[in-house]
Amino acid sequence: MVDLSDARTLARAATWIEARRPEAETLLKELFPKTGHALILGITGPPGAGKSTLVNQLTAKLREQKKTVAILAVDPTSPYSGGAILGDRIRMLQHHADPGVFIRSMATRGWLGGLARAATETTLLLDAAGFDVVMIETVGVGQDEVEVARLAGVTAVVLVPGMGDDVQAIKAGIMEIADVFVINKADQPGADKLENDLKAWHRAKVVKTIATDGIGIDETLAAIQEAQAKAKDPARAAQIWTGRLREMLRDRLLDRIPAEEFVAGGKAVAERRQDPYSVIHDWLDRY
């Protein structure tokens, strides 16, 4: 059995997961019975909302409570992986000497897809390693981020006042998955209006923060812990797993078709030698 208390071992296992190494599956299968104890917290919201700052402040607060924290920063739009992206360099400096904090970045896999699957499996790994809280921070507000956030037990959506109509449209998509709304930069104009709007059409808890000043962090943590109780509901847990299985399966199915088949098929269709449906049915028959 792998010693998960060692950060380097954990990092290596996370790399196996991202690289789709068969060892990852063997390890996670073995570790699976140890999972299910961590609070899996998804943190999402539009760019510029202050998610990284909030994650830092929540981590500091949880460490005061002697809780261990793993942070998985998922950036579907970044071409970098396994390294320090976004606010991670700052975080790494801040929590560098603290063995109770583990930080991992995960970025796009381009054509390979599989980000939601890799995030799920890494979350399982960190859960099995015994962290009290696993935070999954996603950048952006696209479908991929929504799917990653949906895999969490509790999802906090971070918004800022006055982001305009586009963000109103975005909210519609993340509304369903929010357990807690965090209105960050709550000293900016429009915070009260946003709070009233959210409360008018959603049952999720709404908290206000100024994350850069550490204001509202206690309230945010309290709202998250309150939502955690609901996440333990068996029906909700089964629903979360249904989504996770779908991501894991989707990824494995595409793995079965060799890359060169995709390239040859793309060429045949681009040259109008075959229609796309004939190519796909041929693959489905053969693989």
Place this chain on the structure above:
Amino acid sequence: MVDLSDARTLARAATWIEARRPEAETLLKELFPKTGHALILGITGPPGAGKSTLVNQLTAKLREQKKTVAILAVDPTSPYSGGAILGDRIRMLQHHADPGVFIRSMATRGWLGGLARAATETTLLLDAAGFDVVMIETVGVGQDEVEVARLAGVTAVVLVPGMGDDVQAIKAGIMEIADVFVINKADQPGADKLENDLKAWHRAKVVKTIATDGIGIDETLAAIQEAQAKAKDPARAAQIWTGRLREMLRDRLLDRIPAEEFVAGGKAVAERRQDPYSVIHDWLDRY
């Protein structure tokens, strides 16, 4: 053969595609030889960048040139589909009486996924229907939007000056797919710096616009038409089709597993009666 010159017929066929009706596949297979003539233009960028306004202005300009235009507005974060979302209501009023403009909205399919597949198939439909230009406007900057944009022949990425560090991170993800960068709201501070930054690390054409005032639209259209020549390159066309086939296949594979299997599997894993890998391998063996 379906009469694609009728907007209601087109709208019905688009609904078949979104609903995964078997008729859609039969129709598209039949229509496939008629495709390959339209300029497929992807327009993406962060919320608030002014994509809808730009799409409106480009449409007006193309109509002056007697070109027909189909607009597909893709919003992965919206729970609404087939209706009027985002700036569509405005557009619909503006181009209401013009049979040379067709507008369609497409939104999230939730757990069903398949947005990129549906966007691809709808684009084929509009291409076969004989539109000179098919514009795919995506909201947001997540992986899903990047994938939709990648399916286009020419991709324009709309940015605005002074969007901060988060947007800098986002740019890394959409850099690879951009054929044209549009700096919109170019009268705002930081436009020149953004232009210089983009030119320093990317070979794509950079144009500046103030879309609300119709400034820079001619230049944008010229840059797009210049990029179109490259999109006709056989290697690039094959690459685009490789991506499209992948999306279409992924969607069909998941369709094979009944929804109740996902639900039962999710429950079994949530209750720790089975590990996720055993469930997935069981499905792979049986379907």
